[in-house]
Amino acid sequence: MRVATWNVNSLRVRLPQVLAWLAAEAPDVLALQETKVPDEAFPALEFREAGYHVVFAGEKTYNGVAIVSRLPPAEVADALPGAPDGQRRYLAATCGPLRVIDVYVPNGQAVGSDKFAYKLAWMEALAAQVRAELARHPLLVVLGDFNVAPEDRDVHDPELWRERVLASTPEREAFRALLEAGLCDVLRRITGEAGIHTWWDYRMNAYRRGMGLRIDHVLASPALCGRVRACRVDRAPREGERPSDHAPVVAEFDLAGS
Numbered sequence: 348m349r350v351a352t353w354n355v356n357s358l359r360v361r362l363p364q365v366l367a368w369l370a371a372e373a374p375d376v377l378a379l380q381e382t383k384v385p386d387e388a389f390p391a392l393e394f395r396e397a398g399y400h401v402v403f404a405g406e407k408t409y410n411g412v413a414i415v416s417r418l419p420p421a422e423v424a425d426a427l428p429g430a431p432d433g434q435r436r437y438l439a440a441t442c443g444p445l446r447v448i449d450v451y452v453p454n455g456q457a458v459g460s461d462k463f464a465y466k467l468a469w470m471e472a473l474a475a476q477v478r479a480e481l482a483r484h485p486l487l488v489v490l491g492d493f494n495v496a497p498e499d500r501d502v503h504d505p506e507l508w509r510e511r512v513l514a515s516t517p518e519r520e521a522f523r524a525l526l527e528a529g530l531c532d533v534l535r536r537i538t539g540e541a542g543i544h545t546w547w548d549y550r551m552n553a554y555r556r557g558m559g560l561r562i563d564h565v566l567a568s569p570a571l572c573g574r575v576r577a578c579r580v581d582r583a584p585r586e587g588e589r590p591s592d593h594a595p596v597v598a599e600f601d602l603a604g605s
Contacts, residue, residue, distance in 0.1 A: 349372075353368075354451070358390065381492070400420055409434075414449050452469060491563065494518075494562050495518045543561055545596055565598040582594050
């Protein structure tokens with residue numbers, strides 16, 4: 348089973364790219380972040396015409412998440428219990444054998460700011476929800492834009508980013524709490540290679556200069572971690588016309604017999 352995550356940074360702008368990518372890659376599940384579309388304007392028909400079901404939780408201009416699935420999503424939940432407020436950053440659904448949680452973790456703005464405290468509180472609520480979901484769903488995948496580079500090898504210049512937002516110690520500890528709740532970092536099951544990035548700032552020609560961070564992740568339950576077949580970052584969409592500043596992350600699991 349192939350699952351993927353992609354922060355598209357405006358579905359209004361990038362719907363053609365997303366539909367083309369779905370046709371080319373044929374994932375079973377695609378989690379989207381930063382759709383920036385209110386629910387009443389979400390292009391559900393276009394996804395249905397492409398052969399997919401879709402559920403979504405959006406708002407105008409900011410945030411927004413969606414789960415695109417070949418199988419009809421069930422047990423949908425669009426609010427993170429215990430989160431500080433109602434921003435549209437969380438969506439969960441059961442897609443066939445998988446329980447899928449799609450997250451767009453707050454950016455945090457700057458270490459020590461109110462938004463940084465909000466981010467840490469949001470991640471703490473997510474860790475509690477992961478524990479609750481794992482108790483009910485052995486085949487759980489949590490994926491999305493976590494806005495955290497977990498280790499120095501996930502950052503193009505660790506010294507430049509030392510204790511800055513996205514790479515600070517408190518954020519990395521909050522990310523480790525998700526792993527300690529019972530998840531594995533799927534890409535790190537496949538490779539320990541440094542320099543694998545998923546996000547490059549639009550400014551300073553960052554993509555061409557290799558100035559990226561790995562902040563988009565696929566995390567999986569123990570039952571899924573033992574079934575990982577592959578995980579990769581697909582940089583092709585980042586090199587296209589009017590790209591998102593993020594690239595998709597694709598993971599494959601062997602669920603034969605599940």
